[in-house]
Amino acid sequence: MTAAPPAAKAPSPGPTAPTGPTSPGPRRMLARALPASPGVVLLLLFLAGPIGYCVYLAFTDLQLTGQAESSFVGLENFTKAFGDEDFLNAVWLTLVFTVVSSLIGQNTLGLTLAALMRRASRPVRTLTGGIVVVAWVLPEVVAGFLLYAFFRREGTLNAVLDWLHLPSQNWMFTLPILAVSFANVWRGTAFSMLVYSAALNEIPKEVTEAAEVDGAGGWRRMWHITLPMIRRSIGTNLMLNTLQTLSVFGLIWVMTRGGPGNRSQTLPLYMYEQAFQNSMIGYATAVALLLLVVGSLFSLVYMRLLRTEA
Template sequence: MKEKNKLFRQIIGLIIIAAWVTPEVVVSFCWVAFLGDNGTLNQLIELFHFKPIAWLFTFPMISVIIANIWRGTAFSMMVFQAALDDIPKEIEEAAIIDGASKWKVITKVTIPMVKGTIATNMMLVTLQTLGVFTLIYTMTGGGPGNATMTLPVLMYKQAFVSYQLGYGTAISLTLLLIGVVASLLYMKTLKMKV
């Protein structure tokens, strides 16, 4: 049983790590091929006699969010796996011997011991998500209309398409400020020392 579990974890780990190490532009084109009008998802839907959907036009933001989550999950999994592996098993075993339920072990032992990792990961994921450009620009270009127009895409279009460098710079500074405020809130919420 343990061998099957180990093999399963290795296979899933490889699939997830592949998402992280693949360049973002390649991931974007893969998702466009998967969600496109003649893409894999629509071909699967047609097998069940459903009408194909223009995913990138009908649900553009949801499509981008799913692609970004798939790409970013690997990093968080590696960070949390390393943090969980660092927790001494003796502490969890001692809590169980003292009569703690599995829920109590998770909430009173495991989570407090990885609190710093949670805060760090939340900050990094927030900052990475705030700065997502290639994925969105390649998949939708900020459209249809302005449906997926995020600050990085707007910044690019203002600075390099409309040649409004001052406006683009102002957007980038706003993005930086949002990242700083979010990081400070995470640290305050989890009572981390700067």
């Protein structure tokens, strides 16, 4: 389960928008804003502060030991990162992880489930929805352990494959990045499913029925009618899924610790290893800053999507 801001469904305040008893002067404005101050202080100290510190640290060579000796090193951390094979490996794995688990996995499976649920009988719908949502609500680390047990050589997946007379494998060794990607699909699909269920519910029944009577088959209806009608939900959902997937740490940590070797080491795990195994706080922060910049860009696109929606 992850933080996922819902789009503004703000009941519009209407023409008599609240403006308070009388029109405000500067002092009055300040008095009105006063209740926001504890929150603003908290955000400035513990969120804006670290982000500012992140920008500063990324250009220093701060180490875990010997705090006093850190000095400004300019872009050295960044040039080092882009010349480092392990970093490029982490970038590549993060891309694979995001594309497989978020873009393809959660998004497509979530949409498919939502579409199927509209046709399925009620008990099946409730049962499936319930199971998928439980997977989502479970704490991240618990989900990690459950899927660790599922993908291990002695685990459930291989038991099922044996039973079907299919070749079993040591999944966590042969395809660790796919194992953690599937784990993320298991854990995150519910969110997309809920988003798409809500979106599909808002399509008027007459539209799909008319198409059906006109003889448009299921796939054509989906492609030409349903998908264009929910394209904004698709946009927001992709954005939120991607942002969530970029910052997955606990799930991968519990399942593989980024291993074997570094074959499932995505950027957050690489950053952690650089900071604490290799004691290079400055360098790790530079990597963090890159992650933050990518996240911010997605964030801005997301806000733009919300704006065009309104």
